[in-house]
Amino acid sequence: MSSTIRVEHLARVEGHGGVTVELADGSIRRVQFDIFEGARLLEGLVRGRSCEDVSQFVSRICAICSVAHSLTSLKATEAAFGVRISPQTELLRDLLYRGESIQSHALHIFCLAVPDYLGYPSVLAMSADHPAAVEIGLRLKKLGNSIQETIGGRAVHPVNAVLGGFGKLPTEDRLISLGNDLERGLADCDAVVSLMASLAPAEFCHSDTVFAALRPPGDYGYYSGDEVVVVSGGRKESVSARDYRSLTNERAVPHSLAKHSMFRGRPFMVGSLARLAVNAEKLPDRAAQAMEQMHLAALSDNPMDNNKAQAVELILDIEHSLQTVKRLLSEGLKEEARAAVVPKAGTGTAITEAPRGSLVHSYTYDGEGRIVSADVITPTALNAASVEDHLRRTVEQSADKNPAALRKKLEMIVRAYDPCISCSVH
Amino acid sequence: MAMSRPTVGIFGLTGCAGDQLVILNCEDQLLDVVRLLDVRDFLMASSANDTECELDVALVEGAVLSRRDQERLQRIRERSKILVAVGTCAVWGGVAAMHDGNGRAKLMEEVYGELGSTYDTAPARALSEVVKVDLNLTGCPIEKDQFLSAVTQLLNGDPPLYPEHPVCAECRMRENNCLLLENGEVCCGPLTVAGCQARCPELRVPCVGCRGPANDSNFPSALAMFTEKGIAREAVARKLRTFAPGAVQLVTGEKS
Numbered sequence: 242m243s244s245t246i247r248v249e250h251l252a253r254v255e256g257h258g259g260v261t262v263e264l265a266d267g268s269i270r271r272v273q274f275d276i277f278e279g280a281r282l283l284e285g286l287v288r289g290r291s292c293e294d295v296s297q298f299v300s301r302i303c304a305i306c307s308v309a310h311s312l313t314s315l316k317a318t319e320a321a322f323g324v325r326i327s328p329q330t331e332l333l334r335d336l337l338y339r340g341e342s343i344q345s346h347a348l349h350i351f352c353l354a355v356p357d358y359l360g361y362p363s364v365l366a367m368s369a370d371h372p373a374a375v376e377i378g379l380r381l382k383k384l385g386n387s388i389q390e391t392i393g394g395r396a397v398h399p400v401n402a403v404l405g406g407f408g409k410l411p412t413e414d415r416l417i418s419l420g421n422d423l424e425r426g427l428a429d430c431d432a433v434v435s436l437m438a439s440l441a442p443a444e445f446c447h448s449d450t451v452f453a454a455l456r457p458p459g460d461y462g463y464y465s466g467d468e469v470v471v472v473s474g475g476r477k478e479s480v481s482a483r484d485y486r487s488l489t490n491e492r493a494v495p496h497s498l499a500k501h502s503m504f505r506g507r508p509f510m511v512g513s514l515a516r517l518a519v520n521a522e523k524l525p526d527r528a529a530q531a532m533e534q535m536h537l538a539a540l541s542d543n544p545m546d547n548n549k550a551q552a553v554e555l556i557l558d559i560e561h562s563l564q565t566v567k568r569l570l571s572e573g574l575k576e577e578a579r580a581a582v583v584p585k586a587g588t589g590t591a592i593t594e595a596p597r598g599s600l601v602h603s604y605t606y607d608g609e610g611r612i613v614s615a616d617v618i619t620p621t622a623l624n625a626a627s628v629e630d631h632l633r634r635t636v637e638q639s640a641d642k643n644p645a646a647l648r649k650k651l652e653m654i655v656r657a658y659d660p661c662i663s664c665s666v667h
Numbered sequence: 668m669a670m671s672r673p674t675v676g677i678f679g680l681t682g683c684a685g686d687q688l689v690i691l692n693c694e695d696q697l698l699d700v701v702r703l704l705d706v707r708d709f710l711m712a713s714s715a716n717d718t719e720c721e722l723d724v725a726l727v728e729g730a731v732l733s734r735r736d737q738e739r740l741q742r743i744r745e746r747s748k749i750l751v752a753v754g755t756c757a758v759w760g761g762v763a764a765m766h767d768g769n770g771r772a773k774l775m776e777e778v779y780g781e782l783g784s785t786y787d788t789a790p791a792r793a794l795s796e797v798v799k800v801d802l803n804l805t806g807c808p809i810e811k812d813q814f815l816s817a818v819t820q821l822l823n824g825d826p827p828l829y830p831e832h833p834v835c836a837e838c839r840m841r842e843n844n845c846l847l848l849e850n851g852e853v854c855c856g857p858l859t860v861a862g863c864q865a866r867c868p869e870l871r872v873p874c875v876g877c878r879g880p881a882n883d884s885n886f887p888s889a890l891a892m893f894t895e896k897g898i899a900r901e902a903v904a905r906k907l908r909t910f911a912p913g914a915v916q917l918v919t920g921e922k923s
Contacts, residue, residue: 250710252710252711252714252716253711253713253714254711255684255711256679256684257679257681277733277735277787278681279680279681279730279731279735279736279763279788279789279791280732280775280778280786280788281681281762281763281791282763282766282771282774282775282778283762283763284778285766285774285777285778286763286765286766294875294906294909297875297877298762298909301683301685301761301762301807302683303683303684304684304685304686304688304808305684305688307683307685348691352712356714362714362715363712363714363715364712365697365698365701365706365712365713366713366715375698379694380694382691382692382694383692383694383695386692386694394867394869394870394872395866396689396692397685397688397689397692397808398685398807398808398877400866400867400870401870401872403872407870408867408870408871408872409869409870409871493779493780493782493783494782495782495785498779498786498788500779652714663681663683663684
């Protein structure tokens, strides 16, 4: 007997996708993460554009990841031209990136993922019975947006980060106010840990997952660095930004406008859980304690743990951002000229960690600073094959193949990845 | 006509979801907004949606880039009394519409190889190219207060009021130095519709025209300013084409 389990149009994710599972005589015939987001072909459309226009253009790949796209774009263009940005610019970009991560993780944890665990269809429905949790979630989400507005000039599609530096530096008053918001945010973190630790265990997919994430040279972070580490079982392997194609190996598949990636023939997972697997020893005390309280292992075999891993990063980013703001206030922001940008022919590649995982922008420019070719590889595309692998394991590991119960698990697996489907197709 | 707790749907076609995100970014007002609106269908935020009911108001972001998008939009139109295009993609086609459609098949093949011809895909269109649109909220993304005032106006039955003057007016009110006249930078402020409080020039970054053209702009005189500064018309057209291809002809009188 054969049957099909379908999630026609996934809810509470960014963009348009679904799930198809076909069973025949108790065995799995097909598992698909269907992606039917329209193809905007933005890498093609950016050809011929001037280097100055590129970051604002590619930021439109995705709103929730717009800081990640802007900053990765600037990093790639600056790499192509050999531009060296100042330590202050590097620090402000790091802070801006953390602002996006706070907004994105708070949105995902509270508005998209947690309602499943507590049995609600949405955060709005949840707010009637859990007003305090929803209030904290929205407050933390707003905190991330405040950082993005203060440093980036806008919460969605930042405008203030430009080639070589920033348009205008934030005023001292705005930084003081941001510092106060961050203090308040830090006070909310205990409640985040308690909430995550109290959720019913979601133990329906165990896997010897391969993880990949950027290894930053300094603190646990998202913007600096050029080396990706792949963790497979006990083994670690390193891939440099310029060799990113050996990591991604993209190929087109019929049921998805997002291409699939494999590393040495195996799907791999990127995102918060992968970053913990690669960078756990960089975690500051508070985040490490939060992991213990949530019973989260650095090398997890449960993809659902990505939700908890996001909570760890949420805490870490609030704490780190507060330290940065305090430092900026005590040292004072220096008015400095943007680093000189002199276009030259060549290729620049940058890898950063978007909230959902590793993000690559690679551009080839002509001598006048116009794009000859562009390649953008997004975390949700990198994750697509891994999502399918974990969906398959979920079906295999579920003794009860009741379609409704199984459908809910499949949706929760996809949601745990926090997919950004418009990114994945772009 | 004023409305009491109207039924509302919030939808995204192809785009970056930035306008739905702006709605979710109204953290301080969100819970009040959903008390005033009966949000029945909002896939990005809820897994319990009534996908068939009649809607007093449909808010639709994104452009039409596939047969699936087109069919969804037509179905949304059928079930809605008022259809609002939200964001520059919905109003003008947005960044994906920069491509004129020629060579799209070749681009699909470059990206996807021989599978390129098998996917459901089409050149980007604004909503108004497919269905009747009752109200436009432009911006990439829209501003929070645009969304909140649109909600208030719909609830009160007031006619919608939006600026028709250019970004320059807001920029001048903030007493910024002019990036175009003083620095000779390609700032699209004179041609672009206000409502953003001149976010970019306020930060000494030239306006990229992400909100589309301003009805009240004096286009010939604005274009003359660019020419005076030695900026080629093509450079201006190129900027405008990025977000609102339809604006090019409106502004320059030339076909995009």
